[in-house]
Amino acid sequence: MQCMFCFEDFDKLTREHVIPDRILKIFPEQDITIDNEKEYKDSKGMVVHDVCANCNGVLLRALDDYGNPFIRENFLDKFERNSKLTINYDYNFLVRWLLKILYNSARKNKLDLSWYQRYLKFILHNNQENIPKVSIFGGLHVDLTLMGEENQSFGSYYTPLYIVHNPRVMIHGLPYTRSKYISPNKDALRIPHKHDLVKIRFGSAMFFIILWEESAWESRINDFNSVFEVVYPYKLYYSNKQSLVLERVTDEIICVIPDIIHDYNAMEVSNRIISNSLPQESVEASKKIWDEYWTEDKKLEGRLLNEMLLFPDNKKIKLQYDALMKRLGRPDEEQNESTATENEGEDLPFKL
Incomplete structure (x- = not known):
């Protein structure tokens, strides 16, 4: 097998992340991997399996040793x-x-x-x-x-x-x-x-x-x-x-x-x-109102509902959603009815 960097032949090649692994670990909240137009609920990131151990662990690692701190020190805010x-x-x-x-x-x-x-x-x-x-x-x-x-x-x-x-x-x-x-x-x-x-x-x-x-x-x-x-x-x-x-x-x-x-x-x-198009004077002002209205539990519920739509076969997401509903006192089988009832009389965060 030929390494795609040095083009020498090896019995075994190593796995190289497309986006460096240390960058992925800085952003654990990005737990979606898109691989050849397929989407996976994980935080592993895309990889290629065509790099020798020396190129991967020595030469390319030296570049990551520069690039990863460059991102961490400047662009997390x-x-x-x-x-x-x-x-x-x-x-x-x-x-x-x-x-x-x-x-x-x-x-x-x-x-x-x-x-x-x-x-x-x-x-x-x-x-x-x-x-x-x-x-x-x-x-x-x-x-x-x-x-x-x-x-x-x-x-x-x-x-x-x-x-x-x-x-x-x-x-x-x-x-x-x-x-x-x-x-x-x-x-x-x-x-x-x-x-x-x-x-x-x-x-x-x-x-x-x-x-x-x-x-x-x-x-x-x-x-x-x-x-x-x-x-x-x-x-x-x-x-x-x-x-x-x-x-x-x-x-x-x-x-x-x-x-x-x-x-x-x-x-x-x-x-x-x-x-x-907004009632407030800017996105920032509207976002501030949404942040006050949209509790952490509501954000989590929306994210899990969204991910269940995107990944219907992922049992882990469904278990997380069921656990949230149990904690909120809203069993899953009653969720649709209770959500509709709650939202029916709930004021919008914006004054129209």
Whole structure:
């Protein structure tokens, strides 16, 4: 069997996490694994079984030894709409760590591997003779959902960790395409000479990464990076710098549709649309009222009901739900009737 990093043959290969195991352990609340479009109720994360012990336990571990503390020390806090965060970084370690993760993800998702394999010596050994053409932009994830993303909206679940290949970088934004009744794909920014676009979220850390083909001119890459930083909220990690000021890159729409990227204008339009639909003056004000109304037991009940819908064969979730109902004095067989009765006379948290 051949290791997919050093390409030497071994009798046995080891398991390598796509999202590093130590990152998964920082966010135990993300206990959903999506593997080839199948969803599992666990916290194991996606893995590939094609890495030798030396690459996995020595060379790649050194990258995780940089990347995992980088996330832990900078991106576990919750940020506000107007937050700014100054971070220090080592560019070589950061780019190699992220490319290692993307290469794992590409193999897991059966994507074209040719780009990554040209630069494996750089990823493994920091070989400066063949440095990849890559642009890494960063930003902050700010939760602008009404009820709070941890509470899991109906039919979805909390995902503080994700990797999205080929996100849509929108020119005018989703509010514009919906108002014009056109496909979002028709509003996607065309980026010549890119091999892949990738969007990553690790807690409050957001990355937008462009993998450039070898045919891309350095001058045109630099021109694109300069314009992109002005129009979009993502900021470039420069190879010749060691610090960066990050700002919010999410809006009320992106928080629930993570596979798109909005510019400053579309973010402001999204804010106006959502705020104008609420009785309060902002999402933050409405969220505060929801937080006062929505008790921890109600949050847990909603999450378990949601997960029973998503994973109907998972007996552990059903046992957790039954235990909650017993503690609340609402036996399962009476749940539908009692919930309907309670809600019938219950005031809404908003004054309409």
